Amino acid sequence: MAEADDELTDTIREARRARKKSKKAKPEWYELLTSDLWGLLGTDPKADASGVLTEIAEVLGVTDAVNLYDLRTHAGTLGKLPYDVAAKYGDELDRRWKDLVPNEVHVFLDQFFGALKKKKADEWERALEDTRDQSSPMLTNVLGMVKQILPAFCRAFTREDNPLKNCQSLETDYLQTYIHPIFREACHRFGKTVWQSGEISTKYFVDRQKADGVAIVPSRDNFPVAYFEGAKPVSRHSKRTADMEKTMQNVVSIQYHTIKELLSSRRRVPAMLQTFGAQSINLEIVCCLLEYHEGNLFLHEVDRANVPAQAEDVELFPEFYTCIMGWTVSIRFYMRGVNNEKNQTVIDKPHGGPLGECKNNQAS
Numbered sequence: 001m002a003e004a005d006d007e008l009t010d011t012i013r014e015a016r017r018a019r020k021k022s023k024k025a026k027p028e029w030y031e032l033l034t035s036d037l038w039g040l041l042g043t044d045p046k047a048d049a050s051g052v053l054t055e056i057a058e059v060l061g062v063t064d065a066v067n068l069y070d071l072r073t074h075a076g077t078l079g080k081l082p083y084d085v086a087a088k089y090g091d092e093l094d095r096r097w098k099d100l101v102p103n104e105v106h107v108f109l110d111q112f113f114g115a116l117k118k119k120k121a122d123e124w125e126r127a128l129e130d131t132r133d134q135s136s137p138m139l140t141n142v143l144g145m146v147k148q149i150l151p152a153f154c155r156a157f158t159r160e161d162n163p164l165k166n167c168q169s170l171e172t173d174y175l176q177t178y179i180h181p182i183f184r185e186a187c188h189r190f191g192k193t194v195w196q197s198g199e200i201s202t203k204y205f206v207d208r209q210k211a212d213g214v215a216i217v218p219s220r221d222n223f224p225v226a227y228f229e230g231a232k233p234v235s236r237h238s239k240r241t242a243d244m245e246k247t248m249q250n251v252v253s254i255q256y257h258t259i260k261e262l263l264s265s266r267r268r269v270p271a272m273l274q275t276f277g278a279q280s281i282n283l284e285i286v287c288c289l290l291e292y293h294e295g296n297l298f299l300h301e302v303d304r305a306n307v308p309a310q311a312e313d314v315e316l317f318p319e320f321y322t323c324i325m326g327w328t329v330s331i332r333f334y335m336r337g338v339n340n341e342k343n344q345t346v347i348d349k350p351h352g353g354p355l356g357e358c359k360n361n362q363a364s
Contacts, residue, residue, distance in 0.1 A: 032256045033066040033297070040259060040269045041292045047096075047272070052088045053293050059085060062296070070248055072288055072301040074240065097302050100326035108139050109318035112146070121157035121311040124150065145185040145321065152177050157311045164283070164309040167234035175230040178307065179280050180213055182324055183228065187215050191328030192335060193225060194218055204257045206249045215276065215328075217335060223258060225331060226276035227251050233283050233309065240281050248299060251275040251290040255297075274334045278327065283307040285320070287327035302327050 048054065059081055060069060070077050071089070078086050112131065116124055128147055134140045156164050156178070163169045164178065176197065184195040193215040201210045204224055213228035227250045229243040255275040262269050275290045277299075287302045305323035308316040 032252060033068060035066075035256065037256065037259045037263070038066045038292060038295075038297075040263075041273055047291060047293055048092070050088060050092050050095075052085065052092050053296070053298055055085050056081060056089065056298075057294070057296050066292075067296045068248075068252065068299070069296060070244075070299045072244065072286065072299060073304065074244060074286075075299075093300065093302075097326065097330065100329045101322045102138060104136060104139060105142050105325070106318065106322065108134070108142060109146075109321055113314050113317045116314050121154055124154045141189040142321070142325070145182070145189055145325075148185050149182045149321075150317075152181070153308060162310065164233055164307070169232050169234075171230065171232040174232050175212060175280065179230055179285075182321070183213060183215075183278070183328075186324045186328040187331070189328075190325055191215065191331040192218075193328070193331055204250075204254045206253045209246065209250065211250065213278075215331060223261065224254055225335070226278065227254060228278045228280075230279070231281040233307075235281050240279075243279050243281060247277045247279050247288070251277040251288070251299065252297065255290060255292075276327065276331055276334075278324075280307070283309055285323055287323060289327075289330065302330060 056069060056071070057067065060067075060077070078089070081089070116127060119127060128150055131143060134143055153164075156162050163174065180195070180197040184197070187193045187195040194217075195213060195215055197213045199210040199212075200214050201208045202214075202224060205211065205227075211224075211227050212230040214224040215226035215228075216222050217225050227247060229247050231239050231243060252275075255273050258273060258275075259269055273292065277288045277290065279286045279288075284304065284306055286304045288299055289302050290297060290299050292298075303323040303326055305319040306313075306316050307320060308314065
């Protein structure tokens with residue numbers, strides 16, 4: 001009798017453990033790709049004028065579910081494409097995103113940091129203070145961003161234990177001092193979004209994972225439009241891979257739950273949706289964008305740049321600034337399309353379109 005009771009007790013305990021496990025179990029993130037909700041999205045013909053995205057889907061193969069093609073440099077997918085298709089895709093990226101930042105900004109940054117090459121790092125802040133305000137509203141915003149960001153780098157460059165080159169630097173300190181500030185300034189000045197940093201978790205993320213940063217659309221919903229993962233200056237390769245996977249999962253999840261949220265509140269789903277992602281690891285910034293096109297999801301690498309780690313890296317600053325600035329400008333174009341009540345399209349002009357729009361509607 002006692003043995004039977006023990007067996008019954010063990011059976012009950014096992015059943016309870018199984019029940020608890022089943023409650024905790026959640027569907028794998030890629031199961032989102034099998035949802036019928038994706039069919040509510042349309043396709044913007046301007047997003048693939050050359051037809052290369054269709055070619056990529058044909059080369060890599062398709063399934064019954066929505067296919068997700070990760071076209072970021074370190075993902076390895078581009079290496080599976082024929083040379084002519086990969087080259088055509090590169091041209092398409094240039095057409096859409098190369099000119100997001102006006103030429104006057106490139107010229108200004110090249111001249112400003114070119115002049116700093118002749119000065120020591122401890123003289124940079126004085127040179128920054130002496131720089132006159134610019135006549136162009138766009139350049140005024142660029143200069144304001146530089147003034148907010150550069151002093152922290154100047155102080156790091158003049159320290160014997162430069163935290164940007166120290167493998168013992170803490171991830172949180174590094175991100176809060178050198179990375180989050182430039183994303184925050186760029187989002188505010190050029191993206192018209194609010195940047196939040198820290199361990200952030202929302203229902204839009206896979207299993208409520210925590211992001212290191214998000215860009216929030218200032219509205220009644222405060223829904224995230226961009227997801228960010230960061231790591232300290234010196235990190236293992238496995239960390240890069242894990243963060244790339246996490247970023248990919250969550251930009252998909254954000255887009256899926258945005259559709260779901262719009263439907264539940266009985267609002268119209270825009271003709272197209274885009275979600276943005278960014279990653280900082282090993283002194284490198286990678287900015288990406290997820291979009292739906294003809295039944296497939298494509299994760300594009302919009303731009304990448306190296307983070308300056310010492311005074312001798314002064315020539316890296318222009319690309320460091322314009323990489324993040326261009327990414328936030330693309331968010332601004334996207335949001336302008338979302339708010340266009342007339343035709344409910346996400347992109348009112350192709351990303352590579354005339355940038356007179358960017359110049360004439362300066363961030364203030």
